[in-house]
Amino acid sequence: MSQLNLEQRLAGSPILGYAFSIAAVAVALGLALILSTNGFKDAELPALTLAIAFVTWYAGRGPAALAVALSALAYNYFFTPPLYSLYVSVSEIPTYLIFVAWALIIAIFADVRRGAEHDLMQARDQLAAANKELESFAYSVSHDLRAPLRHSAGYAELLRRQASSVLDEKSLRYLDTIQASSKRMGTLIDDLLAFSRIGRAETNKTTVELDRLIEEVVTEQRRDAADRNIAWKIARLPACHGDRAMLRLVFVNLISNAVKYTRMRKPAEIEIGCRDGKRDGNVEIFVKDNGAGFDMQYQNKLFGVFQRLHLAEEFEGTGIGLATVQRIVQRHGGTVRAEGAVDRGATFTVSLPKA
Amino acid sequence: MPTLGRILLVEDDPSDVELTLTALEDYKLANEVVVARDGQQALDYLRCQGEYKSRPRENPAVLLLDLKLPKVDGLEVLKEIRSDEQLKLIPVVVLTSSQEEKDMMRSYTLGVNAYVVKPVDFHEFINAVKELGVFWALINQPPPGSMKK
Numbered sequence: 001m002s003q004l005n006l007e008q009r010l011a012g013s014p015i016l017g018y019a020f021s022i023a024a025v026a027v028a029l030g031l032a033l034i035l036s037t038n039g040f041k042d043a044e045l046p047a048l049t050l051a052i053a054f055v056t057w058y059a060g061r062g063p064a065a066l067a068v069a070l071s072a073l074a075y076n077y078f079f080t081p082p083l084y085s086l087y088v089s090v091s092e093i094p095t096y097l098i099f100v101a102w103a104l105i106i107a108i109f110a111d112v113r114r115g116a117e118h119d120l121m122q123a124r125d126q127l128a129a130a131n132k133e134l135e136s137f138a139y140s141v142s143h144d145l146r147a148p149l150r151h152s153a154g155y156a157e158l159l160r161r162q163a164s165s166v167l168d169e170k171s172l173r174y175l176d177t178i179q180a181s182s183k184r185m186g187t188l189i190d191d192l193l194a195f196s197r198i199g200r201a202e203t204n205k206t207t208v209e210l211d212r213l214i215e216e217v218v219t220e221q222r223r224d225a226a227d228r229n230i231a232w233k234i235a236r237l238p239a240c241h242g243d244r245a246m247l248r249l250v251f252v253n254l255i256s257n258a259v260k261y262t263r264m265r266k267p268a269e270i271e272i273g274c275r276d277g278k279r280d281g282n283v284e285i286f287v288k289d290n291g292a293g294f295d296m297q298y299q300n301k302l303f304g305v306f307q308r309l310h311l312a313e314e315f316e317g318t319g320i321g322l323a324t325v326q327r328i329v330q331r332h333g334g335t336v337r338a339e340g341a342v343d344r345g346a347t348f349t350v351s352l353p354k355a
Numbered sequence: 356m357p358t359l360g361r362i363l364l365v366e367d368d369p370s371d372v373e374l375t376l377t378a379l380e381d382y383k384l385a386n387e388v389v390v391a392r393d394g395q396q397a398l399d400y401l402r403c404q405g406e407y408k409s410r411p412r413e414n415p416a417v418l419l420l421d422l423k424l425p426k427v428d429g430l431e432v433l434k435e436i437r438s439d440e441q442l443k444l445i446p447v448v449v450l451t452s453s454q455e456e457k458d459m460m461r462s463y464t465l466g467v468n469a470y471v472v473k474p475v476d477f478h479e480f481i482n483a484v485k486e487l488g489v490f491w492a493l494i495n496q497p498p499p500g501s502m503k504k
Binding site for chain 1 (some may be wrong): 368369370374377422424451452453455456457470473474475476477478480
């Protein structure tokens with residue numbers, strides 16, 4: 001960071017760049033002179049080349065040229081016979097050429113680095129612009145797509161009211177379908193918006209007592225499935241570090257899925273437990289059921305947006321739940337994976353950072 | 356019989372206007388509705404200016420306000436109302452398609468009395484509008500200076 005600041009400051013003012021150049025060569029020269037009077041010979045070449053490198057890297061071409069010239073001058077005046085004169089002998093010329101070549105090499109490296117940095121900045125700006133565009137896109141989806149849907153559902157209902165006495169059964173069924181489809185489209189839009197909001201929302205991370213969180217979620221699910229026979233097996237769980245509201249959504253999705261996909265089991269078995277994560281500092285929480293399961297060859301589709309492995313008639317849903325789970329877990333720097341077999345249940349394992 | 360307050364509906368979409376009026380019709384509230392089709396028209400009505408110059412100077416019992424409107428949008432209308440000595444007490448209910456947190460935050464910050472997201476399902480929509488109409492036009496006591504029938 002301080003490197004970048006120095007560079008920015010030098011780039012901001014040419015005078016500062018040249019001053020830096022003079023100062024760097026002066027320091028190198030002073031150092032070399034002190035060392036040589038203390039019996040440490042031949043320090044001048046490393047010192048001066050180092051000064052040239054610094055100036056070229058941080059201050060750019062003009063100051064670099066000045067540093068080369070000053071170094072050559074200083075070298076000639078203080079370190080080549082005859083001492084304290086500006087006489088140039090042929091044997092010194094390779095040294096001057098080394099100064100120049102050295103500055104050129106460093107300049108090329110600096111250019112490459114600056115180019116990369118520029119590209120990086122540009123990519124960052126583009127990303128920010130794309131995010132902003134996405135946000136306004138989601139915003140207009142929320143505003144503008146819903147209105148026509150409401151209208152088609154609404155007018156279908158008005159038509160039913162107006163004409164139900166003269167419509168036959170088939171026509172009434174058509175009206176039903178229009179309304180059901182509008183409603184479904186509305187749900188899809190809402191789900192999609194909620195999903196995109198998770199990607200954009202800021203996370204508010206604290207220590208989350210998973211015991212408490214899971215208990216809340218399970219109590220809620222039990223209430224909703226009061227008529228079902230479910231054997232719950234819940235282990236003691238540790239605390240983890242994360243955004244409580246988001247993590248709640250993760251477990252609401254996983255546990256309500258387990259409840260949903262064990263509908264035909266009597267009794268249904270749902271187990272929630274934990275083990276140490278494979279990665280240090282992570283903990284793994286699993287939700288295991290004995291429900292419909294899935295074919296492992298489709299496991300990559302499980303977490304896709306609106307991807308479903310079951311028909312809507314078998315199990316209701318839009319296919320956004322596991323996509324949401326994955327996005328939240330990834331935003332916590334964790335992973336989620338699924339194991340299962342058709343008709344033999346499924347196990348979802350999320351790994352989260354420990355508290 | 357409680358007195359009926361007048362409702363100002365600010366809504367640009369003709370279908371939404373019709374559906375809202377249909378919902379209010381069921382409770383015989385539709386006659387009490389004045390419709391403004393954009394924010395400027397709503398402000399003209401409230402300030403008795405322009406085409407509403409000759410209207411008696413009384414405030415509606417409630418304003419049902421859409422956010423996305425031509426010319427002056429809903430949030431601007433809300434801001435104008437809350438900074439106008441004559442209008443600032445009018446109950447304002449935002450009735451919008453937007454569930455965006457940003458819109459809710461801004462509406463509440465500007466002092467909205469309620470924020471209702473229009474449901475896609477027609478029955479839910481009708482119920483929401485009816486309940487709003489009944490509550491604000493019948494049950495709620497509007498601030499003094501509002502018009503009554």
